[in-house]
Amino acid sequence: MKKHNFSAGPCILPQEVFKEASEAILNYNDSGLSIIEISHRSKDFVDVMEEARSLALELLGLEGKGYKALFLQGGASMQFLSVAYNLLQSKAGYINTGSWSDKAIKEAKLFGEVVEIASSKDANFNYIPKGYTIPKNLDYIHCTSNNTIFGTQIKDFPVSEAPLICDMSSDIFSRQLDFSKFSLIYAGAQKNMGPAGTTLVVIKEDILGKIERQIPSMLDYKVHISKGSMFNTPPVFAVYTSMLTLKWLKKFGGVEAIEERNEKKAKLIYSEVDLNPLFKGFAVKEDRSTMNATFTLINEDLKETFDAMCTEAGINGVNGHRSVGGYRASMYNAMTLESVATLVDVMSDLERKA
Ligand SMILES: *Cc1c(COP(=O)(O)O)cnc(C)c1O
Numbered sequence: 001m002k003k004h005n006f007s008a009g010p011c012i013l014p015q016e017v018f019k020e021a022s023e024a025i026l027n028y029n030d031s032g033l034s035i036i037e038i039s040h041r042s043k044d045f046v047d048v049m050e051e052a053r054s055l056a057l058e059l060l061g062l063e064g065k066g067y068k069a070l071f072l073q074g075g076a077s078m079q080f081l082s083v084a085y086n087l088l089q090s091k092a093g094y095i096n097t098g099s100w101s102d103k104a105i106k107e108a109k110l111f112g113e114v115v116e117i118a119s120s121k122d123a124n125f126n127y128i129p130k131g132y133t134i135p136k137n138l139d140y141i142h143c144t145s146n147n148t149i150f151g152t153q154i155k156d157f158p159v160s161e162a163p164l165i166c167d168m169s170s171d172i173f174s175r176q177l178d179f180s181k182f183s184l185i186y187a188g189a190q191k192n193m194g195p196a197g198t199t200l201v202v203i204k205e206d207i208l209g210k211i212e213r214q215i216p217s218m219l220d221y222k223v224h225i226s227k228g229s230m231f232n233t234p235p236v237f238a239v240y241t242s243m244l245t246l247k248w249l250k251k252f253g254g255v256e257a258i259e260e261r262n263e264k265k266a267k268l269i270y271s272e273v274d275l276n277p278l279f280k281g282f283a284v285k286e287d288r289s290t291m292n293a294t295f296t297l298i299n300e301d302l303k304e305t306f307d308a309m310c311t312e313a314g315i316n317g318v319n320g321h322r323s324v325g326g327y328r329a330s331m332y333n334a335m336t337l338e339s340v341a342t343l344v345d346v347m348s349d350l351e352r353k354a
Contacts (some may be wrong), residue, residue, distance in 0.1 A: 150323060269343065294320060
């Protein structure tokens with residue numbers, strides 16, 4: 001039986017995508033060849049890469065606005081350093097909203113001065129800082145739109161004249177934003193787009209070429225852009241499968257349609273967390289993420305029973321991250337309302353039993 005997969009990442013993808021991707025492993029487009037055995041320079045694969053790149057821009061509403069989409073390797077973690085390598089000349093500002101921001105800050109410090117503009121570390125990152133002042137003369141501002149581990153999400157992004165850079169690994173394509181406010185967006189595929197192994201980087205080209213340091217080719221965004229995201233062998237299966245998910249999303253109605261469903265799912269789980277006396281939410285209400293809902297059992301003695309009931313209902317991957325504890329329900333784009341309803345039913349069954 002297919003499980004209800006609430007894993008934070010790698011995570012759920014649309015069932016149709018799993019099916020099409022597995023067929024392509026055996027016989028791509030009736031070619032008698034697998035998608036993973038053909039040359040990445042073949043027309044078949046170049047078409048896949050180009051479609052993935054253009055779908056990404058189209059779904060974000062960034063076509064014809066000076067942006068380029070790349071599918072790179074090294075995960076979002078590689079972008080922590082690539083961003084600084086390519087863009088940090090003297091001083092950059094970082095908003096610290098969780099472990100991933102923290103890691104991005106650590107890498108950036110190798111390349112220049114880093115100003116931590118705001119942080120919610122004082123409360124184990126259970127909120128999004130607000131009302132901070134942004135210093136002048138920053139090379140860029142970096143933020144993390146959705147904090148996968150803590151279950152918080154930025155609703156109002158920093159406004160300044162410095163280019164805005166955002167790690168959107170766990171909420172890209174999940175909600176409508178004016179994406180043209182961002183100069184660079186990156187996202188590891190394995191949270192909301194595809195299998196692990198590739199990272200989407202969307203760059204406004206005019207921010208590049210402004211620093212003095214020499215950049216190794218593999219880390220140089222300009223090199224990857226000039227080679228159509230094919231400077232070296234790309235992770236063909238991860239790119240192909242991401243392309244299938246983006247196609248699925250377009251057919252679903254795009255970001256607008258998925259956002260509506262994501263909001264319904266979030267409402268469903270959070271209303272149970274708030275109304276059920278056995279549970280309490282981790283993140284402060286106004287900053288709650290629509291992607292990752294974090295909550296704990298008030299009485300830890302019920303853990304064994306609740307976990308067993310989850311397993312019985314075919315629910316997978318709801319354990320919280322070790323730095324938060326409790327539970328985390330990740331409800332990425334591919335998750336249906338029915339799967340969330342199944343978890344909510346188990347939570348209310350527990351209340352009836354306890
Ligand atoms: C998972 C995650 C990362 C790390 O991604 P990798 O691809 O494993 O390097 C970075 N940022 C956020 C917000 C994440 O959720």
